[in-house]
Amino acid sequence: MKKGKKILSGILAASMLMTMTACGGDDTSSSADTSSADNAVQAEDTGSDAGAQSEDTGSEAGTQKDYSEKITVSWAEVIEGDEGIDYTQDDVYKTVQEKFNLDIEVTPLTWGNWVENLRIWINSGDMPDVVNWNYVHSEFMDYVDQGLVRKLDDDWKERWPETAKLYALTGIGEELDELLGGTYCLPVPIYFNNKPAETLTQHYQTYMRKDWIEAVGVEVKDYYTYDEFLDLARKMKEQDPGNVGANFYPITSYSNMLVSGLVYQMYEHSSPDKIFYKGDDGKYRWGGADEETYEALKWIQDAWKEGLIHPEFYTLNQGEDEDMMTIAGTSAIFWAGGLSSNYSMFANEMSQNGLNPDESLLSAFLVDNDGKFHGLETANYFGALLFNPDMDDATFERVMDAIEFSCTQEGQLLMNLGFEGVDFEVESDGSLKALTEEDPLSTYPSIRFFQTFATRRDDFQIINPSTPQQYRDKQVEQYQDKYSLLADDTLAKIDWDVVFHSSNAMNQVQFTYPDEYSQLIVKDGDLRENWQNWVDEKMSLIQPVLDELDAK
Template identity: 40%
Template sequence: MHFSKKWLWIVTVLVMVFIVSACSEKSKSGSSNQSSGDDEKGLSHVSFTMASVQGIEGFDYTAGDGLAKYYSDKFNYSMEVTALNWDNWNERLRIWINSGDMQDIAVYNYIHADAATYVDQGLIKKFPDDWKTRWPNVAAVYEKTTLGPKIEEMFGGTYFIPRARFMDNLPGDPLANHQSLYLRKDWAEAVGFPIKPSYTTSEIIEFGKLIKEKDPGAVGDRLIPLAENTNHAVELFIARNSTYWNSFYQDKNGEYQWGGASDDTLKGLKLFQEAYNAGVLSPEFYTVQNEEHDQQFRITGHAGAVFTQAPTSNLQTVFNEFQANIGDPYENIHMATVVGEDGHFHQRDLINFWGTIIFNPDISDEKFERYMDVLDYNATREGYVITNMGLPEEDWTYGNDDEIVSLYDEKTEGKPLAGTDGKYPSWGYLLGSTILFDDFAFDNPNTDERIRKISKQLYEDRTKLGTPETFPKMDWTIYTHDSPSMKRAQLDYVTEYANLVTKSGDLEKNWNDWVQSNMSLIQPVLDELNAK
């Protein structure tokens, strides 16, 4: 027994010597050993995978430019991004989520019927109950989105982080969308077409016919009076006349109806077909991919007008490209709101969000918490400005009274801050933001004040031109209605309407046949809503 205690004591001493020696070596090596995973803040290195629109396929979002490196260094991560486009965003994510193959993080285009299924089947991560305490800045933005708290109550927890369009500069309630008409002002003046703050869809068709007849830009066979893709053509002709073109609604008698079968939708279809048959639209508008129709207006100069995206945050890029390729945008571009034939602005409340952040249900706590830390930082004042203006003391600084002062001169630098050909190709929401660029754009010193004034006026006009009937607040009963019938009734309205417009035969008859062919899907939903 005495012999065993002696050897036990010796072994213990040797172990202690080994531990002290190892600790000493680690101390001597200092930061040189950080390749083992820890940075100077004690953060172990993590690697994310992400899927989102607005990405550049193959770009190095870890260290491909100074902004990406700023974030990856600050939060000690590597990030691999799968870039989606507008055409495949919904379907590819749907496939990955349902198969359990989604990336660690994804920006998801919220569709309630699908979202409810993902929650029910455990296909996306449920947030910890105390997440708002841990990440209070994200929580503050979350509350401003309206959608977040609504669906949290419904699902009994948080699964989605909606990204707020506006935090400090909400331009109206209900919230109007930013899609607008860009019109060649110089061509309009040449053919005697009036310059106004708003136009009906039939007036836009009239402009297109004049341009087609007189070709004031001498474009010849390349001329496209009104350049559109399928999505925006439907938005222009149908959605601007029919508030509930792709939804259900409650009529004056309190009964729920289907917007696809409304007279307003038929009116929009007839105008759509008139534009198509008259050659105002390109004969192959439905083959246009992504946002190529925009380029026909602002880059190649073949188009007299385009109805398309017009967020304040992107207008400077549009105007710069027009100036580089065609001429002075302030003299030659007119922006306007499109109203229905009744003179009113038609749209349902946009809700103060666009896109939601979701996580793989099997993501590690470490990865989840690290990315939430990124989101929380970007919801602070400093992070918010960085995501909009670049690096502090390099691209911007604080002036008097904390005024943001730009240090970046695009003309001197010869390139913009953002974009594939900009200083920061990584620019975008992929570096972690829950506040969209729309909000800061109204205050951004890098955006020409004339552009900010135009955009503010467009939002104001829509609020004034809408009525409670044509521009209503969100009906949450419809928006959050979830049932097997509702899931089956998710039609591809854009494709269906484009097919009706380009189909031979009488449009009204074809539309009536289409309505009847879908009633087996639609009627069960109407019955459920009316039963409520």
């Protein structure tokens, strides 16, 4: 099997080589034309100027590219998966390596440490050549101001047109260009070919034990109101359909997700993304001090005191909560991102533990008791690529070529699925078909790295044939359902004035809200009094920010 794959890989590589050579003389405009951003997948669509071969030539606006010099680049990003994996040994990595004569030294980060590690590295001058960084505007402005990140050449959009196309789709890219008079980062686009709804909102949702919901006599639905959700949790606690025993707490999520899934969900301006907003009087407000935030906290505290939420949710780490439901079978509900890959992963875990996921796993989201969904308008990017200012031009250009390749459909296919004819094929209607039952992530560990190379994996997940169709449909449906349930007064829109506000005062109010809210939920004493004290204490730091925003 492996040998067969290698032979096929070799044939594919050879055919690609010929294709690239044939495309070698294409100019920029033809690159743009042949890499259209529609859903149709064309294996021949290799017209990007990034498609140059090692020790060969590609094209870039009619100029020859010389990849004869081996270049090594260090790259740090969050990679989900087991530790200790070598991402540089499989054929996908080797194909990219050979294509650009580029060795990539991958520094894998976790969701738990990436913000802090990158912050330290960037500020201390120890930043890898490229980092996939959690974008925080006030910090970004500091980095730009201090020369800690590289400015892209003014003509980069002409030189790397596919990257520029996706850059334009992020919403923030052009705004930043205008603000800074140039490009200092590449925001990482979430959706580009397969955007599921007109307005993107938060994608996290609940994953529940479907069989237990049915066992306690509650209807299985795509979304529940808060009252229905509370009733469901109560019934589960009372009836304990899984016979877990006294230590059964239906809702189990770690602080960050519990707060995201409930507090931010119940009141959109409690979320750090939208916590500064313009009130009806035209003055800026801080959502933390709003009564709705208190009410959301009170709702959760009551549920926690009632024993419906894990008593020590604040000690849980990411992953522990999902394991309790999908592996240990000791909880019934947790929150996670609404990606088809997540759905598929949880289903696999349940299968391995003797459960039929079709009968046991439900993904749903919460809406207000009036049926409206409270949404946070999400710009079409998550994180941004930053480049080390000390990186030499040759390395930077090679990296940009690789990024350009990742933005083409050829790159997307290779970096998410593997090789055509070996791992997948393109159907006559343009859809993709998996040729193997093996998970590409197992066959090619480097896909874990490449699938978030310069784009988020959310987009490709929708057409990824290695994920069952029902989960992919669910990913799209949840966006569409949320969008259809949004109302004007329940959608917190992006306010670029706030997003782009940068000052020392703003830096001082970058609180870790999940921790702040969790502490209020579990703190002894009267919640209203505790919350009011918290608000009063924070206001001495918040007020200068509100004054600055009002003065704009």
